[in-house]
Amino acid sequence: VYGLHVTRWLDEDEMRAWRGLVEAFTAVQARLLVDLQQHGLDDGDYGVLVNLSEAPGAAMRMCDLAAALHLSPSGLTRRIDSMVRRGLVSRAASTEDRRVTLAVLTPDGRSAIERAAPDHVDGVRRYFLDHLDRDAIRHLGDAMAAVPRGRES
Amino acid sequence: VYGLHVTRWLDEDEMRAWRGLVEAFTAVQARLLVDLQQHGLDDGDYGVLVNLSEAPGAAMRMCDLAAALHLSPSGLTRRIDSMVRRGLVSRAASTEDRRVTLAVLTPDGRSAIERAAPDHVDGVRRYFLDHLDRDAIRHLGDAMAAVPRGRES
DNA sequence: AAAGATTGAAGATTCAATCTTG
DNA sequence: CAAGATTGAATCTTCAATCTTT
Numbered sequence: 001v002y003g004l005h006v007t008r009w010l011d012e013d014e015m016r017a018w019r020g021l022v023e024a025f026t027a028v029q030a031r032l033l034v035d036l037q038q039h040g041l042d043d044g045d046y047g048v049l050v051n052l053s054e055a056p057g058a059a060m061r062m063c064d065l066a067a068a069l070h071l072s073p074s075g076l077t078r079r080i081d082s083m084v085r086r087g088l089v090s091r092a093a094s095t096e097d098r099r100v101t102l103a104v105l106t107p108d109g110r111s112a113i114e115r116a117a118p119d120h121v122d123g124v125r126r127y128f129l130d131h132l133d134r135d136a137i138r139h140l141g142d143a144m145a146a147v148p149r150g151r152e153s
Numbered sequence: 154v155y156g157l158h159v160t161r162w163l164d165e166d167e168m169r170a171w172r173g174l175v176e177a178f179t180a181v182q183a184r185l186l187v188d189l190q191q192h193g194l195d196d197g198d199y200g201v202l203v204n205l206s207e208a209p210g211a212a213m214r215m216c217d218l219a220a221a222l223h224l225s226p227s228g229l230t231r232r233i234d235s236m237v238r239r240g241l242v243s244r245a246a247s248t249e250d251r252r253v254t255l256a257v258l259t260p261d262g263r264s265a266i267e268r269a270a271p272d273h274v275d276g277v278r279r280y281f282l283d284h285l286d287r288d289a290i291r292h293l294g295d296a297m298a299a300v301p302r303g304r305e306s
Numbered sequence: 307a308a309a310g311a312t313t314g315a316a317g318a319t320t321c322a323a324t325c326t327t328g
Numbered sequence: 329c330a331a332g333a334t335t336g337a338a339t340c341t342t343c344a345a346t347c348t349t350t
Contacts, residue, residue: 021293027300027303075320081334099328124163127301128171132170139289147173148280149177197340214310215310227313228341250309251348
């Protein structure tokens with residue numbers, strides 16, 4: 001019969017790796033989120049603050065920021081709306097291209113990321129890295145580098 | 154100075170492993186979601202269907218299902234509402250404890266999971282496992298098994 | 307009083323439509 | 329017409345409050 005596709009299910013090693021990855025990653029993310037919330041941030045806020053704090057002039061075009069965060073244009077608009085209300089970010093018009101809006105880190109936003117980042121890194125260690133030895137960390141980095149990111153197969 | 158905590162930032166290997174994990178996992182999840190949407194499901198629906206299809210009688214208590222999916226009670230209620238509207242699941246009263254509601258897989262729900270699962274497993278292979286060799290898969294399983302899941306440190 | 311489940315309201319996300327500028 | 333950004337409407341998610349049963 002043409003077009004019949006017999007499914008090759010996951011074997012034991014494969015299932016252990018995939019399910020383990022899903023569960024471990026989900027757990028770590030949840031714990032990191034709890035830590036961020038102690039600082040009044042969520043994971044989306046943190047992504048915005050990290051990107052802005054590393055950008056020249058602590059400013060980025062909305063469209064570039066949306067791409068960096070894998071967010072839709074409107075999704076970023078709403079998130080920046082919220083962060084502007086909370087004083088973490090401000091908007092500025094670009095002098096080069098009058099279509100673009102820049103998202104700019106405010107002093108309060110800078111303080112927030114500088115307070116939250118050490119806790120966050122601590123969390124990445126305590127919830128994740130501390131449980132792996134150096135070899136495992138290197139192997140993991142190698143494995144993840146082999147996984148395609150974008151549209152290519 | 155007491156209480157002063159000097160942050161130990163991530164070194165190169167650590168950063169590569171952690172950022173790689175975040176980016177690879179996010180990308181794989183996004184591609185799997187696109188596949189599920191071809192079948193009219195999202196990732197949350199899929200989790201419900203997998204759990205119910207593996208449960209005795211294709212039925213589970215709402216509270217147990219919520220725990221299995223790391224969902225809040227109300228979050229599960231809304232999701233089941235949506236799946237009932239679409240005919241994938243039905244509700245039934247428990248005969249043992251009249252506080253509990255059972256979520257039950259319908260024939261349509263059974264069909265949906267049986268159509269979607271092979272594509273999903275294919276996706277896990279094409280987007281993820283196919284890019285790792287057997288050793289990498291085993292090492293990954295070992296590493297993920299070492300990461301704590303719950304509230305313990 | 308606690309467990310199981312649901313609901314209302316508030317906040318977030320996405321799609322399509324709109325507006326402005328290049 | 330395409331790119332950048334925003335808005336409205338619909339959908340989804342979560343919190344607190346509520347209701348029933350144990």
